[in-house]
Amino acid sequence: MNSRIEINGAPVEGQERILTPEALDFLVELHDIAAGRRAELLQARQELRDKIGAGFNPTFLEETKHIREDDSWRVAPIGPGLADRRVEITGPTDKKMTINALNSGAKVWLADQEDANTPNWQNVIGGQVSLYDANRDQIEYTSPEGKEYRLQVPYEQTPTIVMRPRGWHLEEKHITVDGERMSGGVVDFGLYFFHNAEHLLSVGRGPYFYLPKTESYLEARLWNDLFNHAEQKFGIPGTIRATVLIETITASFQLEEIIYELRDHMGGLNAGRWDYIFSIIKNFRLRGEEFVLPDRKQVTMTTPFMRSYTEQLVRACHRRGVHAIGGMAAFIPNRRDPQVTEKALAAVHEDKKREANDGFDGSWVAHPDLVPICREEFDAVLGDKPNQIDRLREDVVPDDKSLIDLKIEGGQITEAGVRTNVEVGIRYLEAWLRGNGAAGINNLMEDVATAEISRSQIWQWIHCGSKTAEGQTVTRDWIEQLIEEEFTKLPRTEGDKFDNARKLFEEVALADEYPAFLTIPGYDHYLEN
Incomplete structure (x- = not known):
């Protein structure tokens, strides 16, 4: 093993297939590219947060105006297995949840090593084992109660896997290089790419990622540099596709710049609604009542600032030829309470109908029972088309002020x-x-x-x-x-x-x-x- 890298986690079943000497050497290479710039980017985040707290209102960037105004550039072609994303299911990567997601009937599975996954060592490495096996059509699981879980459909009918690594802010304390903790996201990306990229290409798919918590185009640029290094090392240039979650208020002012930085690897943007609300609260927390939001349930996707954010996202994506993916339907059906379930399912229908009609190419659900609802609403708009990227939202005018106009009529804290x-x-x-x-x-x-x-x-x-x-x-x-x-x-x-x-x-x-x-x-x- 490379003498610079140290592993201090307790053994996890199957880790010998993941933590190989060659994979660890690859992690060291990625660490050397990312570590210094990552620290600078995190410092820049804090400085901007302090500036906003002191009264600065973020706006569209003057130094990147030429990117936004240049109509000529487009992104790389859609990756194999990613043309139709009308319904995506999200969830953690333990074996049971992996199998359930792959059996769900969704078009894409967001295999989550981030917000839906506690980053203990078992989950970090166990998730990589699950994904390794899932990509090779060899995953199965028996619960402590004896219930068996297996894939119910042929592999080629399972959702395309898009793995979400951890964000730039999180570290991995069980892996250090020269005594310094590695970035959790670099660990997650590096291990998944190393073990799965070439195999996925051989079966007609590819190494695909969801990038969370991005706050600026410079953070997207660092990911792009890591992607270039990984592809060049394996001799598979231009194969990675990354969908960026727009879940921070600062990123919403840099949509086209983020697409541009990842244009050779761009898979789309996603409207990460819950983290987006969190980011607004965090950045404007000291700015007084004008920036105070009411109860969480009153902050819906139809409130003006959320609607502005999503419509501008669709416009930016389709202008550059890439998918726009809608937000999470987090409801869990409760068979013991049919009245609550009926009301909630009606709300999910309405949410997905709105997204499809607004131009989104697909959306997220958190439970397999919601897959048919999401599919139904997008089928009604898409028909036989895989997406509606060709539908340009030219009626939407980029508006920086509406993104931070947080007034919600009738909103209350209770x-x-x-x-x-x-x-x-x-x-x-x-x-x-x-x-x-x-x-x-x-x-x-x-x-x-x-x-x-x-x-x-x-x-x-x-x-x-x-x-x-x-x-x-x-x-x-x-x-x-x-x-x-x-x-x-x-x-x-x-x-x-x-x-x-x-x-x-x-x-x-x-x-x-x-x-x-x-x-x-x-x-x-x-x-x-």
Whole structure:
């Protein structure tokens, strides 16, 4: 093994196929390209966040105006297996969830090593093992209860896999190079590409990725440089396709620039709605009531600033010849409560119908039962066409001011909404600490992004002195009282992680200084392996 790299995680079943000497050498190469620039980019993020907090309103960039105004450039051709993306299912990469996703009937599976995945060592490496086996049509699983899971359809009918590595902000503490932690995203990308790229091309697909938490075109440029190095090393240039999640407010001002930087590898942009809301709260948290959002459930995709963001995204994508993918339908059908399920399914229909009619080429669901609903709504618009990239949204005018006009008519903060944030935040973090990055809570599939909204809203409401509709000022003392009340209602069991979940929630929701991501202290101080 390369003497510069050190592995300190406990053995994981199947890791000998993943952590080979050659794969680790490849990780060192990627680390050398990324480490210094990654640190500079993270510093630039913080500087811009501080600037916005001090009163600066982000806008379209003057230095990249020539890219936006040049009508001549387009992206590389669509990768094999990616032309039709009308319904995509998301989920973590453990064996059971991998098989369920591949049996779902979706066109694409977002194999999530990020927000729906707790980054403990078992999940990081176990997920790579699952993907290795899935790509070779040799995955199966038997649950502790004896239930067997196998692929129910031929491999060529399974969804095209698009793997989501971790974002630039997250590190991998179990792999160090010269004593420095590697970027979690570089680890995830590097291992997946090394073991699967050539095989995927041999079966008519390709090495495809979803890039999360991107905040600028320069961050996209670093990914592109890593892609170029990987392709050149293996002699397969131009084969990677990357779909970038536009889930930060700063990235929404650089849509075409991000596409441009990845134009030789561009697979599309996705409207990552929950992280986008989190990013708005984070960046404008100190700007006063004008930038305070109401209860999470009132921030819908039809609110003006969210609609502006999604329509400008579709316009940018189709102008450059690339897919625009819609946001998550997080509802989990509850067969024990048909009335709730019927109402929620109607809302999913409406959400997907709106996206299809707005020009999106596909959208996300979190549960297999929602695949037919999403397909139905996109079938109604697409028909036999694989996508509607040729539908240019020339009626949409780029507008920087509308992206940060956060007024929501009738929006309110309610005590029920505050309590929901506390409950969901703690319950999700408890699941995360147990290794489950996607947790069903109150008939919704919650992941890190929704937990980030929960704790960030509470932090902002406290520091802005916001009032609820009932007239209660949101103070730290009042939130501590609600935390205690909600904590006593939780379903405690032997060996649960609720005590640490509460500590972590209080740390990231009540701290004097705002933590940029809850996963960083969670990973460093509370996650056990």
